[in-house]
Amino acid sequence: MNGDNGTGRPETAAPAIELRGISKRFGPVRANRDVCLTVEAGEIHGIVGENGAGKSTLMEILYGFYAADAGQIVVNGVETEIPDSQAAIAAGIGMVHQHFKLVETFTVLENVVLGAEDGVLLRPSLDRARALLGNLAQEYELEVDPDAVVETLSVGLQQRVEILKALYRNADILILDEPTGVLTPSEADHLFRILRNLRNQGKTVLLITHKLREIMDVTDSVSVMRRGEMKATLRTEATSPEELAELMVGRKVLLSVEKRPSTPGEIRLDVENLSVTDKTGVARLKGISFSVRSGEILGVAGVSGNGQSELLAVLGGISPGTGQIRVRGQTIDISRADGQARRSDGIAHVPEDRQRLGLVMAFAQWENAVFGYHAAPAYCRQLGLTNRRTIFETADTWIQKYDVRPANKNLAASRFSGGNQQKIVISREFERNPDILIVGQPTRGVDIGAIEFIHRQIIALRDAGKAILLVSVELDEILSLSDRVAVMFDGRISGERITADTDERELGLLMAGMTDKGGSRTPEVLPE
Amino acid sequence: MNEQAHGWIRLIIIPLINLVLAFFVSGLVVLMIGENPFRALQILLTGALGSSYGIGYTLYYATSFTFTGLAVAIAFHASLFNIGGEGQAGVAGIGVAVVCLSVVGNTHWVLVFPLAICGAGLAGAAWAAIPAYLQATRGSHVVITTIMFNFIASALLVYLLVNVLKVEGSMSPESRKFGETARLPFMHDIMGGIGIPLARTPLNLSFLLALVCTVLTWVLIWRTRLGYEIRAFGQSESAAVYAGISPVRITMAAMLLSGGMAGMMALNTVMGEANRLVLDAVQGAGFVGIAVALIGRSHPVGVLLAAILFGMLYQGGAELAFEMPAISREMIVVIQALVILFTGALENLVRFPVEGLLRRFERRAR
Numbered sequence: 001m002n003g004d005n006g007t008g009r010p011e012t013a014a015p016a017i018e019l020r021g022i023s024k025r026f027g028p029v030r031a032n033r034d035v036c037l038t039v040e041a042g043e044i045h046g047i048v049g050e051n052g053a054g055k056s057t058l059m060e061i062l063y064g065f066y067a068a069d070a071g072q073i074v075v076n077g078v079e080t081e082i083p084d085s086q087a088a089i090a091a092g093i094g095m096v097h098q099h100f101k102l103v104e105t106f107t108v109l110e111n112v113v114l115g116a117e118d119g120v121l122l123r124p125s126l127d128r129a130r131a132l133l134g135n136l137a138q139e140y141e142l143e144v145d146p147d148a149v150v151e152t153l154s155v156g157l158q159q160r161v162e163i164l165k166a167l168y169r170n171a172d173i174l175i176l177d178e179p180t181g182v183l184t185p186s187e188a189d190h191l192f193r194i195l196r197n198l199r200n201q202g203k204t205v206l207l208i209t210h211k212l213r214e215i216m217d218v219t220d221s222v223s224v225m226r227r228g229e230m231k232a233t234l235r236t237e238a239t240s241p242e243e244l245a246e247l248m249v250g251r252k253v254l255l256s257v258e259k260r261p262s263t264p265g266e267i268r269l270d271v272e273n274l275s276v277t278d279k280t281g282v283a284r285l286k287g288i289s290f291s292v293r294s295g296e297i298l299g300v301a302g303v304s305g306n307g308q309s310e311l312l313a314v315l316g317g318i319s320p321g322t323g324q325i326r327v328r329g330q331t332i333d334i335s336r337a338d339g340q341a342r343r344s345d346g347i348a349h350v351p352e353d354r355q356r357l358g359l360v361m362a363f364a365q366w367e368n369a370v371f372g373y374h375a376a377p378a379y380c381r382q383l384g385l386t387n388r389r390t391i392f393e394t395a396d397t398w399i400q401k402y403d404v405r406p407a408n409k410n411l412a413a414s415r416f417s418g419g420n421q422q423k424i425v426i427s428r429e430f431e432r433n434p435d436i437l438i439v440g441q442p443t444r445g446v447d448i449g450a451i452e453f454i455h456r457q458i459i460a461l462r463d464a465g466k467a468i469l470l471v472s473v474e475l476d477e478i479l480s481l482s483d484r485v486a487v488m489f490d491g492r493i494s495g496e497r498i499t500a501d502t503d504e505r506e507l508g509l510l511m512a513g514m515t516d517k518g519g520s521r522t523p524e525v526l527p528e
Numbered sequence: 529m530n531e532q533a534h535g536w537i538r539l540i541i542i543p544l545i546n547l548v549l550a551f552f553v554s555g556l557v558v559l560m561i562g563e564n565p566f567r568a569l570q571i572l573l574t575g576a577l578g579s580s581y582g583i584g585y586t587l588y589y590a591t592s593f594t595f596t597g598l599a600v601a602i603a604f605h606a607s608l609f610n611i612g613g614e615g616q617a618g619v620a621g622i623g624v625a626v627v628c629l630s631v632v633g634n635t636h637w638v639l640v641f642p643l644a645i646c647g648a649g650l651a652g653a654a655w656a657a658i659p660a661y662l663q664a665t666r667g668s669h670v671v672i673t674t675i676m677f678n679f680i681a682s683a684l685l686v687y688l689l690v691n692v693l694k695v696e697g698s699m700s701p702e703s704r705k706f707g708e709t710a711r712l713p714f715m716h717d718i719m720g721g722i723g724i725p726l727a728r729t730p731l732n733l734s735f736l737l738a739l740v741c742t743v744l745t746w747v748l749i750w751r752t753r754l755g756y757e758i759r760a761f762g763q764s765e766s767a768a769v770y771a772g773i774s775p776v777r778i779t780m781a782a783m784l785l786s787g788g789m790a791g792m793m794a795l796n797t798v799m800g801e802a803n804r805l806v807l808d809a810v811q812g813a814g815f816v817g818i819a820v821a822l823i824g825r826s827h828p829v830g831v832l833l834a835a836i837l838f839g840m841l842y843q844g845g846a847e848l849a850f851e852m853p854a855i856s857r858e859m860i861v862v863i864q865a866l867v868i869l870f871t872g873a874l875e876n877l878v879r880f881p882v883e884g885l886l887r888r889f890e891r892r893a894r
Contacts, residue, residue: 027887318769339772349770357770362763367756372771374756384752 014077016041016173016204017062022071024057031057032068033228039173041076044195044205046215046236049225050248050447051418055208058225059175063095064088075173094166095175100158104151108144108161109133112168129168136167140197141190155303156187163194174198175206180214184303185475185508192218210448212241213476224248249448259459262483265294267329268467269315269347269436274323274334276310284310285321286491292436292467297458299482299499300471302511307491308471309352312440315469316349317342318357327436343372345436348429352440352471354418358425361414365404366395368413368424373432398427403453419450430457437461438469443477455481475504475511489513539830543823543871545878547837550870554863563854575847576840582847584715584729588801589813590832590839591731592793594738596817597824597831598745599790603670604826605749606782607762612659612674613790614814615681616652620791621798622688623651625805628706628798629693640710644799645737645792652791653784655681660783664776670783678814689807703805712800732800734792739832741792746828748785758782790814819864822872834871841867 017039024032031054039045049055061068064082073080075091082088088095102111109126112133117125130146137143144153144160153161159179166174176195180188195205195218207219215222216236223233224247231247246252269292276285285307292298300308314321317339325332327345342349351357359368370379370391381387395409402423404416413421422442429437442458443451458481462468472478478485479499486496487510495510555565576586596613603610610616627647631640659673689701712733716726749755761768761778769775797809816838823837824830845860870877 316770317772337769339770341772343772351770356764356766358767360760360763360767363760371760371767374753374771380753384754385747386751386753386756388751 014041015039015074016043016076017206018074018077019058019062020072020074022058022061022068022073024054024061024066024068030228032061035071035225035228035230037223037230038233039204039206040221041204042199042202043220044199044207044218046207046209046219046222047225048209048212048215048222048244048248050210050449051445052227052447053225053248054228055225056177057228059095059177059206059208062088063093063175089169089171092170092172093175094163094169094171094173096159096162096166096177096179098177098179098181100162102150102158102161105149107147107149108153108164109146111150111161112146112165114165116169132168133164136164139201140167140194142167142194154187155182155305156184156190159183159191160194171203173204173206175208177208178210179207180209180211181473182304184511185504186512188214211476212244215244216241226250245448251449257455257459257480259481260463262296262462264296264483265465267291268294268327269469270324270326270329271315272324272326274311274314274321274325276307276314276319276321278310284491285314287323288488288491288493290486290493290496292469294435294467295462295465296484297462297468297470297482299478299485300469300488301475301478301485301507302473302488304473306488308440308473308488310491311488312349312352312438312471315342315347315438316351317347318351339372340375343432346434347436347438348432348434350425350429350437350439350442352444354421354425359413359421362412364410364412365399365416365424366391366409369395369398369409369428371428373428398424398431401431402427417447418445419447422446422454423450426454426457430461434466436467436469438471440471441473442470443472443474475507478507479504487511489515539825539827542875542879542882543825543830545882546871546875547867549878550863550867553870554866557859557862557866558855561854561859563852568848568852568855571851572840572844572848574844575851576844579727580716580725581727581729582843584727584731585843585846586836586839587715587735588729588731588796588839589842590835591735591738591796592811592813593816593820593835593838594742594832595793595796596790596813597820597835598741598817598828599786599788600817600821601824601826601828601831602745602749602758602789603782603786604821605755605762606758606778607765608663608779608782608786609671610656610674610783610786610790611671611818612656612677612787612814613817614810614812615674615678616655616787616790617793617810617814618678618681618685619655620648620652620794621805621809622685623647623649623791624794624798625693625703625706628710629703631710634707634709637710637712641712641733641795641799644795648791648794649788650791652794653788656783656787656790657780660780660787663783664779685807689805693805701807702802705804706799708803710799711803712795714800730801732796734796734800737792737795738835741789742828742832745789745831749828754781790817819868819872822868837867838864 015038019035019037022032022035035058047055057066060066062073062082064084064087067083073082080091082091103114109129113125113129119125133146142160142164144157144164150158150161179191183191198205209215219236221233221235222239222244224231224244226248271291272289273287274285275283275287277283290298302308313319314334317337319337321334325334332345355361360371379387379391392409399407399409404420404423413424416424439458442454446454458468470482482499484496485499485502485507486493487507489511490513494513494515551569558565558568576582596617599613600610624644624647627644628640655677659670659677662668662673663670693703694701695704715731715735716728719726749759757773757778760771761773761775765775793813794809798805802809820831820834820838824834841864845863848855849857849860
């Protein structure tokens with residue numbers, strides 16, 4: 001089968017995609033090394049790997065974003081050149097990106113047709129698309145109102161529009177890059193139903209994810225990548241999450257966090273009726289109240305965009321709010337954004353977006369190691385000069401203690417991998433020995449090995465008597481780390497549970513906006 | 529180690545290649561109007577550096593450009609584009625004049641100089657303060673406001689020189705002389721005093737102040753807490769807010785320092801060369817400072833070198849226009865523009881191929 005058999009459609013036995021010896025390097029980084037991958041037609045094929053393992057690069061080569069340095073792409077048995085995404089579409093490959101590529105002010109129909117209009121006049125294309133959308137909706141449970149403006153749709157629906165776009169362009173092979181990161185559990189379940197329907201209709205689905213549970217749930221076979229190399233391709237029913245994790249990291253990994261029961265002490269952080277209105281006048285936080293005691297972790301769950309970012313911003317002194325926040329019983333001034341004041345109140349903040357907030361990407365590691373604490377007397381000398389020697393020593397110590405790689409304090413933050421960038425932020429905030437620690441998405445974009453480390457550090461701080469507020473969109477993370485869970489929906493806390501007494505299903509309902517009726521399960525008294 | 533090698537190539541080699549390209553294209557232009565480009569280059573270089581007279585003028589211009597270049601560079605580090613150096617330096621001239629005209633009788637320049645530095649710095653900073661405040665609190669873009677303040681400054685200067693400071697009975701719009709004792713000593717006088725004869729040029733003591741300011745700016749940006757905060761704010765405003773660095777405070781601080789630094793050039797022209805307040809004391813140096821900061825990559829040493837380059841272009845260009853009648857004053861401006869174009873705007877034109885070449889070279893060496 002060399003593609004010269006003359007027929008447009010190859011024999012049924014041909015795999016949907018075959019990658020042979022794909023290599024790609026970016027400067028000194030070898031993103032893909034001699035990668036071979038065979039994806040059978042009519043399957044859901046998962047690709048797992050840590051961040052930076054080369055999954056996205058491989059898919060971007062397949063979709064024509066990058067040209068491979070070496071190797072061949074064979075689609076349906078025909079060797080195919082894919083120099084750009086137009087060629088990928090022509091070869092029947094569609095991609096749903098992690099960050100949607102939709103025109104927010106256009107309707108669903110306009111977005112679907114965009115770039116695939118077949119004439120000068122728009123109307124015939126739109127009519128054709130409307131008819132097709134109706135069919136697809138029935139066939140695959142892909143219902144979306146074709147006339148809705150995209151920006152009014154939920155994230156889950158916007159994702160459906162992306163899938164529809166690919167199907168409208170006659171994609172037989174669909175690539176989804178981390179599709180569930182922004183979805184509620186029930187939205188994710190719906191997505192998986194859609195994917196199974198697509199498979200049952202003969203489509204091939206490539207699912208890139210770092211969530212092993214999804215792989216086990218939905219895929220037929222799975223390939224594991226590590227450091228740019230393809231480590232294994234396995235039948236899903238013949239493997240286990242433990243095996244996959246070990247293949248991903250290259251050593252045995254503890255997937256669950258070991259921790260002892262918490263011993264909560266006095267209330268350290270008390271938030272009462274906190275509200276935030278953004279610049280456009282929209283209420284982002286609508287009077288939320290909660291408290292965190294020393295020696296416990298309060299997890300804040302919820303689909304992203306339901307007020308968690310605003311909560312972190314007020315607590316970290318990034319933006320002002322109204323209401324009352326008491327730190328160790330003392331009311332603090334939140335009418336003004338003042339990050340320095342929050343730090344002297346004893347609040348350390350690991351922000352959810354390390355690249356935008358937590359680090360100055362152009363600064364060297366040593367400059368970032370004191371960022372936010374640069375005004376501390378230890379780091380300053382007379383005449384406003386910085387005490388570089390002390391800062392250097394601090395930076396070196398933390399690089400050692402937190403195993404930051406490469407161990408070079410002069411390297412700009414942008415040159416570290418996501419996990420190591422996070423270690424730079426975490427070392428800075430954790431080593432400050434704060435009374436209260438607020439942590440946003442501590443393991444977003446961080447590889448499994450580093451996740452294990454970061455989770456252990458958070459538990460260690462809890463056991464040292466810190467009050468910890470953990471905001472995460474990863475429900476697994478919330479469930480394994482926190483002692484209590486508060487779920488946020490639409491700027492409110494839709495429910496609060498003791499972690500041991502709840503499960504994913506119940507939290508999923510709260511995340512979707514089902515609020516407590518009786519509130520009988522809200523913990524009133526905590527074990528002393 | 530590689531990192532450092534790359535840094536050096538970025539800092540030295542690439543600007544040099546850019547410069548050679550600029551001169552090459554300038555040479556083509558000279559060729560097109562029928563003159564010998566090599567002779568033109570020779571005249572330009574000897575005119576700028578061939579005699580103590582040429583060097584004196586070159587450094588005199590470079591002094592002004594260093595001050596205004598440092599001013600733009602400081603604001604750049606806070607990601608602010610202060611193009612009001614022209615106005616700030618103009619108003620600083622008023623500050624210098626007020627100090628020099630109000631000292632009594634024959635006060636020695638050693639006593640006047642510190643006061644004049646304060647006068648220039650404060651006046652320049654004050655002129656930057658309003659645009660800075662509007663930017664910090666209202667978001668009015670400094671590019672717009674500082675350039676409007678240039679016009680206001682020039683109108684203010686005309687008003688003062690015509691209606692207030694003009695010498696009774698004189699026709700020219702300028703203040704009275706500050707007096708010889710209050711004049712900054714010329715370098716030819718100083719060097720002549722220790723037995724090194726130099727040609728008479730307007731180069732004066734403020735050249736040394738420019739060198740000191742270069743070092744101080746480096747210390748400010750790379751060694752102080754304020755510089756750290758300015759750079760953090762300039763690189764990422766959102767991260768700066770996270771760290772509790774007040775955007776209002778940093779915007780004000782960076783712009784006031786920038787305005788004050790631009791003001792220093794008034795010492796060179798007003799207190800040094802003219803010894804009185806004149807209308808055109810700034811002579812476009814405020815705008816040249818933008819080019820100087822761009823070419824110098826906002827690094828104080830780079831600014832100093834770029835300022836000297838522009839001093840050479842000014843002085844050597846004047847000689848060239850004099851020696852080669854076919855090359856007019858405007859031609860010199862074209863050459864300056866080409867230098868700005870190649871070293872500032874088209875930096876990536878050379879950087880990408882050179883870095884690519886370097887990478888290939890390294891790979892082979894490995």
